[in-house]
Amino acid sequence: MNPPSLFSPLKVGPYELKHRVVMAPLTRLRAARPSLAPRPLNAEYYAQRATPGGLLIAEASPVVATGFGNPGVPGIYSEAQVAGWREVVNAVHAKGGLIFLQLWHVGRVSHSSFQPGGALPVAPSAVAISPEFRCLTADGKVVDYETPRALETHEIPQMIDAYRQGAKNALAAGFDGVEIHGANGYLIEQFLQSRSNLRTDQYGGSIENRVRFLMEVTQAVTEVWGANRVGVRLSPYGIANGSGEADPMPLYSHAITSLDKLGLAYLHFIEPRASGTGRADVDWKDVPSAMVLYRPMWSGVLVTAGNFTGDSAQRALAEGHADAIAFGRYFISNPDLPRRLQHGHKLTPYNRATFYGGEEKGYTDYPVHDELEQA
Numbered sequence: 001m002n003p004p005s006l007f008s009p010l011k012v013g014p015y016e017l018k019h020r021v022v023m024a025p026l027t028r029l030r031a032a033r034p035s036l037a038p039r040p041l042n043a044e045y046y047a048q049r050a051t052p053g054g055l056l057i058a059e060a061s062p063v064v065a066t067g068f069g070n071p072g073v074p075g076i077y078s079e080a081q082v083a084g085w086r087e088v089v090n091a092v093h094a095k096g097g098l099i100f101l102q103l104w105h106v107g108r109v110s111h112s113s114f115q116p117g118g119a120l121p122v123a124p125s126a127v128a129i130s131p132e133f134r135c136l137t138a139d140g141k142v143v144d145y146e147t148p149r150a151l152e153t154h155e156i157p158q159m160i161d162a163y164r165q166g167a168k169n170a171l172a173a174g175f176d177g178v179e180i181h182g183a184n185g186y187l188i189e190q191f192l193q194s195r196s197n198l199r200t201d202q203y204g205g206s207i208e209n210r211v212r213f214l215m216e217v218t219q220a221v222t223e224v225w226g227a228n229r230v231g232v233r234l235s236p237y238g239i240a241n242g243s244g245e246a247d248p249m250p251l252y253s254h255a256i257t258s259l260d261k262l263g264l265a266y267l268h269f270i271e272p273r274a275s276g277t278g279r280a281d282v283d284w285k286d287v288p289s290a291m292v293l294y295r296p297m298w299s300g301v302l303v304t305a306g307n308f309t310g311d312s313a314q315r316a317l318a319e320g321h322a323d324a325i326a327f328g329r330y331f332i333s334n335p336d337l338p339r340r341l342q343h344g345h346k347l348t349p350y351n352r353a354t355f356y357g358g359e360e361k362g363y364t365d366y367p368v369h370d371e372l373e374q375a
């Protein structure tokens with residue numbers, strides 16, 4: 001049998017992807033305000049990137065009002081947000097595409113100015129992100145991160161219920177599945193990692209205890225969706241937002257082998273050679289490869305992301321390290337990315353200045369290859 005290519009089909013849960021060029025979840029800070037509901041511009045953006053049988057993972061969307069740390073992020077907890085997302089999903093489906101929603105809670109990567117009632121952000125423990133990382137307030141000031149409020153043990157089931165409700169809302173909006181955001185230093189990763197989790201209850205201490213929150217969230221979400229329409233994203237070697245486990249292997253081996261038993265749609269990594277949140281252009285060499293190290297522990301579909309080009313993506317598939325490759329920044333600047341990769345067309349470079357916030361510029365105005373040819 002020939003090794004898989006970016007353009008061979010792939011079964012993901014109940015779906016048959018027609019190619020393996022996945023759009024990575026990308027926060028773009030362009031939701032309607034104050035509703036934080038997706039609007040027609042967002043539907044246009046996703047529809048531009050949809051292809052028949054291609055998988056898009058929509059941007060991280062908080063499941064509850066305490067889950068925000070940035071302005072203009074779309075939520076998935078109000079009726080208006082569900083209605084807005086439904087329009088996005090319909091636009092993607094009209095082009096034959098598939099779309100999952102990434103479920104999010106930022107935990108301590110926030111500021112009280114984003115929180116209901118101006119309260120402190122919540123986290124597993126009252127441990128602030130180190131001052132070398134800067135926090136942007138709702139009115140645009142750059143400050144130190146605040147020390148978050150540690151969630152009480154009795155609040156944790158409520159938080160899990162928020163993920164469950166977010167999953168139900170995503171189902172009501174018509175999504176094809178959901179991805180649980182367990183990466184990049186946000187709430188679930190704060191529970192996973194020893195630097196942000198100093199708890200002494202059943203959610204802290206041992207690896208098994210630190211993995212418990214991830215497992216309970218995943219359990220709740222799979223009860224809504226069925227395991228085969230749920231993905232989980234992890235960044236074992238990431239350092240985004242003050243994260244990073246000194247010795248990731250025991251922690252992530254336990255998490256991944258536990259998740260593997262559930263029959264999920266896929267596991268999704270962020271490779272450490274890219275900046276987890278795309279805020280810097282880096283290509284760290286000589287770093288561990290999440291897909292290479294953890295693939296042997298994962299029996300299902302493995303998606304990975306991080307500084308891939310068409311060639312390196314093809315190589316990762318051919319060498320059996322991953323089953324599909326998610327592209328972030330190049331999907332921003334190349335709405336027709338799968339087609340360009342298939343035909344070896346040149347890629348349009350991305351403009352970092354328009355990643356976060358704004359309107360059409362740098363969002364829906366990137367040309368497709370044919371328009372460039374005609375220009």
Ligand SMILES: Cc1cc2nc3c(=O)[nH]c(=O)nc-3n(C[C@H](O)[C@H](O)[C@H](O)COP(=O)(O)O)c2cc1C
Binds near residue numbers: 025027307329356
């Ligand atoms: C503008 C921007 C926003 C991002 N937002 C998210 C997000 O909402 N959720 C997430 O898991 N990763 C997010 N990421 C990380 C990307 O999904 C991806 O893993 C990363 O950009 C590496 O892939 P790339 O090198 O192809 O861009 C973001 C990255 C960028 C550049």
